[in-house]
Amino acid sequence: MIMDHRLLLSRRARSVTESAIRQMGIVTAERADVISFAPGYPDPAVFPWEEYREIAASLFSGADGRVLQYGPTQGHRPLREWIAELQRRRGIDVAEDQILITSGSQQGLDLLGRVLIDPGDVVLVELPSYTGAISAFANAGARFVGVVQTSTGVDADDFEAQVLRLRRTGATVKFLYLVPTFQNPTGRLTSPERRRAILDRAARLDVLIVEDDPYCELYFDETLAGRRRSLKADDENGRVVYLSSFSKTLSPAHRVAWLVAPPSLVAKLDAFKQASDLCTSELEQRFVLEIGRRGRYEQRLPHLRAHYRAKRDAMLSALDARLSSELDWDVPEGGFFVWARLPQDLDARVMLDHALKAGVIYVVGSAFFVDGTGSDRIRLAFSLPTTDAIEQGVDRLAGAITALRSSPGAADRQRRRLQATAPAPHLEP
Numbered sequence: 001m002i003m004d005h006r007l008l009l010s011r012r013a014r015s016v017t018e019s020a021i022r023q024m025g026i027v028t029a030e031r032a033d034v035i036s037f038a039p040g041y042p043d044p045a046v047f048p049w050e051e052y053r054e055i056a057a058s059l060f061s062g063a064d065g066r067v068l069q070y071g072p073t074q075g076h077r078p079l080r081e082w083i084a085e086l087q088r089r090r091g092i093d094v095a096e097d098q099i100l101i102t103s104g105s106q107q108g109l110d111l112l113g114r115v116l117i118d119p120g121d122v123v124l125v126e127l128p129s130y131t132g133a134i135s136a137f138a139n140a141g142a143r144f145v146g147v148v149q150t151s152t153g154v155d156a157d158d159f160e161a162q163v164l165r166l167r168r169t170g171a172t173v174k175f176l177y178l179v180p181t182f183q184n185p186t187g188r189l190t191s192p193e194r195r196r197a198i199l200d201r202a203a204r205l206d207v208l209i210v211e212d213d214p215y216c217e218l219y220f221d222e223t224l225a226g227r228r229r230s231l232k233a234d235d236e237n238g239r240v241v242y243l244s245s246f247s248k249t250l251s252p253a254h255r256v257a258w259l260v261a262p263p264s265l266v267a268k269l270d271a272f273k274q275a276s277d278l279c280t281s282e283l284e285q286r287f288v289l290e291i292g293r294r295g296r297y298e299q300r301l302p303h304l305r306a307h308y309r310a311k312r313d314a315m316l317s318a319l320d321a322r323l324s325s326e327l328d329w330d331v332p333e334g335g336f337f338v339w340a341r342l343p344q345d346l347d348a349r350v351m352l353d354h355a356l357k358a359g360v361i362y363v364v365g366s367a368f369f370v371d372g373t374g375s376d377r378i379r380l381a382f383s384l385p386t387t388d389a390i391e392q393g394v395d396r397l398a399g400a401i402t403a404l405r406s407s408p409g410a411a412d413r414q415r416r417r418l419q420a421t422a423p424a425p426h427l428e429p
Contacts, residue, residue, distance in 0.1 A: 012139065035393035037362045037380040040184065040336040046307050047251045048291065048300060055290045059283065071282035073274045074266070075101025075258070079289040083258050086292070090216070091233035092242065092260065100259045100266050100273070103280045104252075105214060105245040108259040109133050111269045111276070112210060112241065113140030116174050122166055124176040124207075126154055128368030128377070130184045133177050133212065142174070144370035151330070153180060153190030156197035163205045175208035175241075181228050182215040185368045185379040186339040187332025189224065195231055202239055209235075213244045214257075217301050219334040220309040228334075238262045246288055248336070249297070249304060254284040308336070314387040315380065318394035326401055336383035339365075342376045346404060349375055354403045360396035 059067050074080070080096040087094045102108040109132060117123065119141030125134065127146035134144065145166065148158040159176065166173050178198070180190035190198075202209050211231045219228060232242040238261075245257035259269065273279075291297050315338055319329060329340040342348060348364040355361055365377025382390055 012141065033359050034356070035360045035385055035389050035396060037360065037382070037385070037393055037397075039384070040381045041384040042248050042252065042336075043307065043311075043384055044251075046300075046304055048296060051291055051294070051296050052287065055287055058290070059286055067283055067286055069282060071279045071285065073270050073279050075099065075280060076282060076285040076289065079256075079285045079292075080258075082289055082292045086297075087260065091229055094260050097263050098260055098266060100261070100269050101280045101285060102243075102257045102259055102273070103255045103277055104247060105212065105243050105257040106132050106136065107255075107273070107276070108243045108257060109136035109210075109212070110139070111259070111272050113137045113142065114272050115265070115268050116140075116208075117142045118172075121172045121174045123174055124159065124162060125370055126178060126183070127371060128185055128365065128374060129177065129370065130179055130212065131367050134368075134370060137177070143171075146369065146371045147176070149183075149186070149188070151188060153188065153194035154178060154198060156194065156201050159198065160201045160205060163207060173207060175210050176202065177210045177212070178231070179212045179214075180231060181213055182218065182332060182335030184215075184335070185337055185363070185365070186330055187335045187337045188330065188339075189227060189333050192227055192229065195229070196234070199231055199234055199239070203237070207239075209240045211240050211242050213242060214248050215335040216244070217249055218305060218308055218336075220305060220312065221333060224333055232260065241265070249301065250288060250291060254281075254288055256280060256284050256288045308383060311382045311385075311387060311390065312338070314390045315382040315394065318391045322394050322398040323401070326398070336381050338380045338382060340378050340380060342378065344376070346401065347375050348378050351400060351404050354400040354407070355397060358396040358400040358403065360393045360400065362397070 077096065079101065080099045083099055084094050084096045087099075100108070100111075102111065113136045117137060117140040121142055122145055123137045123142040124145050124147050126149045128149070129146070137144070145162055147162055148155040154176075163173050176198075178190075180195060182189055198209070201207075209231060213230055213232075216228050216230070219225065230240075230242065232240040242260040243257065246254055247257065250256075259266075261269065312332060316329075316331065319327060319338070319340070326343060327340045329338050332338060342351070348362075349366065352361070352364060363379040363381075365374035365379065366372070368374060368377075368379070385393060
């Protein structure tokens, strides 16, 4: 008799679902004929291949055996010291003992969930919000409440209203999770005024903020440099936990990211990380450190900005030429994504089947919403495909829309959608 391991699963394991973005990434890997606008992968064409070859020769000389050894759980101290300098250039005054090196920002989110969240605690997130954070916090037992987001960022009034409403019901609000700079999925940049308002409300309400900042270096206009000032830079009382990563600016394979928090919280996170992976790869940390020490990190950023700006422009140009009568979209000022709205008679989930047949994929907008909405939205990542592939992919997307409109039952689907009531909030306490 074959054992049914499903019967052994914990309640938490039974509730875990796969990421929609990761599922689309599998399609990308398995079907060479598909143009993928789904995963927000950086372009291998801009990985620092030559620098890596030089650094590898040095690291693999055998002169320092610690390169291939276990390292401290908190991270390689010289790397933490260099990151502290990088943080100061971003306006964040931080000591190396406030930094924890993590195996990608995703591990940082997972650790925060396990250290801060008890089952049933409420986490406030943007509408829409990053799916990886939603998954990490859900695995810790969080309930989610969405906060309205506008073109200039999270609405501070709605943030306050949600906290006060939840506390009246006896709920415990653990923190507000934000991606204020070139947000995933919308690409929006929270205004300086909105950032100050959020910090002020958080202080008044005594709410912790988790600021995720992976795209801050990837802006497309030099005038935006001053508008990217992080919430952490103006945090005077330890109210903001800050995360960032080298995945988008160096390469994801390193899995080297970092988290900034008060030393007492870093100690707790460190203890949980010990149980998770003992330490982030010492070898990969040394690669990143050498890039930084040699001044190559800052040198490569202007090229990255120009590279991804050209890809963004290619996507916007293609959308304008082929889909301006069908889609509305935001113009991102940085990052990897275009956030688009479908017309009323189309559903992103239904359209995905037609898109796959046409040879193009995207991420359905509902994956980013905790209130059950978003089926009229799609996220298009322009970071990985070539400019030629972007143009072809948009053309295929236009073909998928035409195919969906002409498919049997299209009129009935439109009528049902227009008559449907708003779905019940997802995970609302």
